[in-house]
Amino acid sequence: MSPEGGAEPIRPRASLRTAVVWEVLRDALDRRAKSTDRPVLEVLDTGGGTGNFAVPVARLGHRVTVVDPSPDALFALERRAAEAGVTDRVTGVQGDTQGLLGVVAPAGYDMVLCHGVLEYVEDAEQAVRNVVAALRPAGALSLLAAGRGGAVLARALAGHFAEARHALADPDGRYGEGDSLPRRFSSEELTRLVAAAGLRAVSVHGVRVFADLVPGVLVDTEPGAAEELLRLELAAAEDPGFHSVATQLHVLAERG
Known part of the structure; x- marks a missing residue:
């Protein structure tokens, strides 16, 4: 499976780990572009590193600013964006969530991605408040954290x-x-964090419910196994019963 709409193709094994988030994210971007009547959205990717999500989002036609503390990651992002032909739509900025509003404009983004960040910050509640402060009044937050x-x-x-x-x-x-x-985190903890920052959780999905548990040799050698496992991941992601055993949890949140 690979993203549609001109986004960067994702390798089969990688897609098992990113497909759920990508499906939710792409749908949210499409809906937001239609609701705002602006086909090109401003997206902020905090801790976006080498551009695993930023480059595919840019290939959809949106402008993406990636904030990351690592100069090496930002250099790799620049190279990756160039290879994908989206250099004009991807901007890398060195920084972190603690000083986020010192390197990006407050209330300047239609969507903020905060993926794999809360696990490492000293104050998760403050980090969420900072990324929410970067959102426009009708903006949305894509939050991904370890389960x-x-x-x-x-x-x-x-x-x-x-x-x-x-x-x-x-x-x-x-x-x-x-x-x-x-x-x-648990799903309840993540939804409390977004609520404390003034957002409401629109959806919660379990990510990598099975992908990290199934032997790689089975997925790589059994005909059709990767595709079936991917379908299973997408189906289980929306079932709250599987949230408690997911490797990661994804929350899409919007202002009340």
Whole structure:
């Protein structure tokens, strides 16, 4: 599966991990462009790194500003945008969510992407308030963060039962000192964060419910397995029953 509408093709294995978010994001961009009667939207991608989402969004025709603290990531973003032919629609800016409003204009964006950021910031609530402050009055937020329950399930299935139990009880969802993520979230925690910033959650999806658990050799060698797994991911993403075991959680939020 690959994005439609001229967006950058996504490799089969990568699509299993990004398809759910991309489907929600692309639909939200389309609806917003129609509702505002502006085919070209201003999109801000905080922590956007090398442009995994920024470049496909730019290929849809929108203008994307990527804010990331890593100069190396921004250099890779520039190269990737050039290869995709969207250099004129992608701008990289060095910075982070803490000082976001010092490097981008407040209330200047139709949509803000905040993907894989909240796990690392010191104050998640303040980070969400900062990205929301960059939204126009009718703007939308795409929020993606690591899921607490997914880590518990993954450690248990790997045979690390003590770590699974630790992650289950830990306030930040960490499985121990060797855990590379400072924190994980539940869907309830993410929706509370967006509500505290003045937004309402339009949708919540589980991401990578099965993709990280299925052996790669099965997906890569069994005919049709990747396509069927992708269909399963898309179907399960909308079922709240699977949110508690998803590797990541995605929230699309708008102003009340």
